[in-house]
Amino acid sequence: MRKLKLSMGILAIVFATLTVASCKDAKKEQNNEEEHQSEMSTEENHSEMNHDNSDGHHDEEATHDNSDGHHDGDSAEMTSEARDIAVSTQKNGATSAIIDAYFQIKNALVTDSKENAAKGGTALLAAFSKFDMKTLTDGTRQEYMEIAESAKEQAEHIVENPIDHQREHFETLSTDINDLITLLGTDKTLYLDYCPMKKVSWLSETKDIKNPFYGSEMLTCGNVKKQIN
Amino acid sequence: MLKSKLTKMKIVKIIVLVLLVAFVGIQFVPTERNQSDVVPKTDFMLVNDVPKEIENKLQVSCYDCHSNNTAYPWYNKIQPVAWFMEDHIKKGKEELNFNEWADYSDRRKKSKLKSIISQIKDDEMPLSSYTLIHKDASFSEDDKKKVITWLTQLKDN
Numbered sequence: 001m002r003k004l005k006l007s008m009g010i011l012a013i014v015f016a017t018l019t020v021a022s023c024k025d026a027k028k029e030q031n032n033e034e035e036h037q038s039e040m041s042t043e044e045n046h047s048e049m050n051h052d053n054s055d056g057h058h059d060e061e062a063t064h065d066n067s068d069g070h071h072d073g074d075s076a077e078m079t080s081e082a083r084d085i086a087v088s089t090q091k092n093g094a095t096s097a098i099i100d101a102y103f104q105i106k107n108a109l110v111t112d113s114k115e116n117a118a119k120g121g122t123a124l125l126a127a128f129s130k131f132d133m134k135t136l137t138d139g140t141r142q143e144y145m146e147i148a149e150s151a152k153e154q155a156e157h158i159v160e161n162p163i164d165h166q167r168e169h170f171e172t173l174s175t176d177i178n179d180l181i182t183l184l185g186t187d188k189t190l191y192l193d194y195c196p197m198k199k200v201s202w203l204s205e206t207k208d209i210k211n212p213f214y215g216s217e218m219l220t221c222g223n224v225k226k227q228i229n
Numbered sequence: 230m231l232k233s234k235l236t237k238m239k240i241v242k243i244i245v246l247v248l249l250v251a252f253v254g255i256q257f258v259p260t261e262r263n264q265s266d267v268v269p270k271t272d273f274m275l276v277n278d279v280p281k282e283i284e285n286k287l288q289v290s291c292y293d294c295h296s297n298n299t300a301y302p303w304y305n306k307i308q309p310v311a312w313f314m315e316d317h318i319k320k321g322k323e324e325l326n327f328n329e330w331a332d333y334s335d336r337r338k339k340s341k342l343k344s345i346i347s348q349i350k351d352d353e354m355p356l357s358s359y360t361l362i363h364k365d366a367s368f369s370e371d372d373k374k375k376v377i378t379w380l381t382q383l384k385d386n
Contacts, residue, residue, distance in 0.1 A: 149337065
């Protein structure tokens with residue numbers, strides 16, 4: 001009986017501290033929140049100012065990107081005409097490591113290997129971090145950074161996700177890498193392939209179609225849209 | 230016999246006590262709360278012309294983890310629930326923050342929209358652990374269709 005009383009007592013004390021603690025917490029939190037709010041509002045003013053700056057900047061980028069989007073649309077429409085037309089770009093070896101890592105992902109997806117695609121993702125991240133931005137001109141740096149930011153994000157997702165997810169991010173990654181090549185060039189001979197089922201393009205180092213979006217399911221589905229170099 | 234039963238009871242009591250003390254103890258560990266009264270100019274709803282219905286759905290279903298302001302439930306005051314949520318919100322905002330939409334480059338906006346659409350389409354977002362408690366956050370087939378159609382339009386423009 002005494003023991004029961006004792007444990008009841010302990011429980012009561014525990015509850016008391018708990019409620020006191022949470023009350024305190026709540027009060028503290030309120031205070032914190034108030035402080036936080038005032039902080040936030042000053043911060044906000046600050047960032048708004050910054051935003052104005054970056055906004056102006058963004059508009060510039062936006063028009064830039066739009067023209068790009070337009071371009072993409074055009075090339076999709078021109079598919080039939082553009083076929084079998086070889087396009088030569090600037091001979092630039094600096095992009096090779098990035099393109100090789102991209103192919104590592106592509107070839108892994110062709111063989112339905114999630115693990116190898118993830119390895120390719122890691123390789124792509126490494127290739128981007130090794131890329132020497134000093135070689136870029138002021139005109140190309142901004143666009144390169146946007147492409148790299150997006151491509152790295154896709155690569156991170158490819159590293160940690162199941163294969164259907166990897167393929168989704170590979171779609172966006174293909175656009176990024178294609179834009180990168182348009183921007184900086186390559187010394188490799190490449191093929192821009194088109195998947196009519198997905199309505200997306202991908203790059204390949206071989207002329208034969210090996211579709212990475214469906215793997216063994218639909219390996220030879222697609223066509224060569226253009227040859228680069 | 231009686232003696233060993235008594236010692237067993239004692240051990241159980243000690244364990245319960247330790248657990249209780251630990252539970253009380255972790256209540257004092259502070260967590261970062263994701264709350265803000267200000268909607269920045271860069272917010273998705275402010276820079277896009279979003280129909281009311283779509284706006285409501287996105288606010289209710291996405292903004293708790295993908296913006297700077299979470300509508301916390303009462304039990305978030307209790308650990309370890311608060312930790313679990315803190316982690317989720319941090320990751321969610323890293324991936325996508327609707328409040329910072331206008332700061333994303335056009336390339337990024339497009340790829341984000343693509344991901345949002347596919348996540349909703351495949352029922353991967355909102356997370357099932359979230360909709361379990363927030364019933365109003367889940368997407369009906371009709372919601373899905375409307376939201377996806379609108380987002381696709383935005384993406385392709």
